[in-house]
Amino acid sequence: MKILIIEDEAKTADYLANGLVEAGYSVDCASNGVDGLHMARESAYDLILLDVMLPEMDGWTVMQRLRSHSRTPVLFLSARGTLEDRLRGLGLGADEYLVKPFSFAELLARIRIILRREQPQANAQLLCLDDLQVDVDKHRCERGGVRIALTNQEFRLLVCFLQHTEQVLSRTFLASRVWDMNFDSDTNVVDVAVRRLRQKIDDPFPVRLIHTVHGVGYRCEREA
């Protein structure tokens, strides 16, 4: 597993690199946004740790340019910790946003979760949430024991939701995962598809599982 660290503070970069190497990952480092983006384009990484305040090109721009052609998981690591910052990072398609100072143990745990999520779902063909069950192999969806017929696109959208439960998913993220569309593409198509999916898996049932996060996107979870 190969991780790219894009971080301009040498001390933080060293600390991260040493810890990750010790944990068994191989690591490359870039100290500014331009080099980082270049390296991300030239080599295949399993994960990118991305700082926000970087010389030459900030982390937001790196993220935006990266997502126009790549789905490599990105974890923002930033001293900027307002809700607005975190939503911005996730809205740009980052998988996780951790605020500095952070505990290394937590960083490692989050990295493992992201990498596990990215692996082919060899042993997890059955995705469940509340009374909803999706068998990925058999392309079958049931809720409360009732079989629900979905189009291929609706099915891919639902699987994407179930693979990222309790996370806010931006329209851009959904578009890139489900439709293979670029960042700048029209994301209205996502809203239309989500509405159709809801009509099938949510509307007939008392508990809603797909929630709108205004101004950001959607979240799939069983709300308490």
Ligand code: CA
């Ligand atoms: Ca910085």
